[in-house]
Amino acid sequence: MxxxxxxxxxxxxxxxxxxxxxxxxxxxxxxxxxxxxxxxxxxxxxxxxxxxxxxxxxxxxxxxxxxxxxxxxxxxxxxxxxxDDRPRGPLVLGAMESTAAVRLPGPLSEFVKRYPEVKLTLKTGNPQQLAAAVLAGRMDTAFVTGPIAEGPLERVPVFSEELVIVAQAGHAPIGKAHQPLPPVIVAFEPGCPHRARLEAWYARRDGMPLQTIEITSYHAMLGCVVVGMGISLLPRGVLATFPDRDRLSLHPLPRGENRASTDLIWRSGALSPKITALLQLLKPARALRAETLAG
Missing domain, CATH: 1.10.10.10 (Winged helix-like DNA-binding domain superfamily/Winged helix DNA-binding domain)
Structure with missing residues (x-):
């Protein structure tokens, strides 16, 4: 029939x-x-x-x-x-853990209030995993940092993060000339852009970490750093969520190496009212990012 x-x-x-x-x-x-x-x-x-x-x-x-x-x-x-151009129905959103923990609680809380007809699901992963999920249709959109797998994707910058190296409190300055590089780093699994950034930082100084301790959460990672197991690189904003912040030392990266852009991606031709509504809500953050880069 x-x-x-x-x-x-x-x-x-x-x-x-x-x-x-x-x-x-x-x-x-x-x-x-x-x-x-x-x-x-x-x-x-x-x-x-x-x-x-x-x-x-x-x-x-x-x-x-x-x-x-x-x-x-x-x-x-x-x-x-x-x-209908109203945001409604399921929205599967992906993000890196740092973005989900630091950047998204406020915007997503407001999004849920404004658009109660949207059923929001948030999943975390590294940029390559998130991009693959968007391309495969398992996610509608995702926040990613750094290069991702090639494919029919559109992306818009939404956040600018300051990256810092963190070490145990009282650690000697890191990266200064004629000083040995710390032998151990604490990082997420391969595919994490912050891990790749830290490994590239080592390579530019003719070194590589002798050991990488792989961790699955930022608080566990910072806990390892606090007790002196190694150093790590992460967005400064993550530190605001860590209760033992005073037991860490921060080591800034050189200008030009210390910022990372977080972009919202979606499959080309699949810009829905739900994604448009999310972008509209993120406009203040995008304006702040432009001011930061200009400053």
Missing amino acids: DLGDLQIFQAVVEAGSVTRAAEHLHRVQSNVTTRIRQLEQKLGVALFIREGKRLHLSPAGWQLLPYAQQLLALAAQAREAVC
Whole structure:
């Protein structure tokens, strides 16, 4: 059954005759008659009892009618949802852990208040994982930092992060000339842009860490740094969420190496009202980022 057949069937039921249904549908009478007969042939039952020019529903027709009404109503709702420019329905959002912990609580809280018809899901991962999920359709949009896998993606800068090296409190200055580089770093798994940035920092100074301790959360990472297990590189904003901040020492990176842009990405051609609404809400953060870069 197609929706056109059901629409004609419902029109005939409501009009009580093929003639009036054809007028309502702006079709010729023979076309309506043919479509009804074709529908009856497909179902293998008579849907109407014919008495001259009048039609009455048969028992099978009465059984079909509520299903036809439900299907046509669902189709109308689907058309409305697709054409509606209101943010509504599921939104699967991806982010790096630092972005989710520091940057998103405020904006997402406001987003949920403004758009209660959106069912928001937040998932974390590294930029490569997030980009792959967006390309595969498992996520609608994601916040990423640094280069990502090539693909049909669009991206808009939304945050600018200051990156700092953190070490145990009282640690000697890091990166100064003629000083040995710390042998151990604490970082996320390969694919993390901050880990890649720290490894590149070592490489520019003709060194590489002798050991990398892989951790799955920032607070666990900072806990390792506090007890002197190694150094790490992360956005300065993450430190605001760490209760033992005074047990760390901060070591700034040189200008030009100390900032990272976080972008919102989505698949090309898939900019939905939900993503547009999120971008609109992030405008103040984008304006702040522009001021920071200009300053």
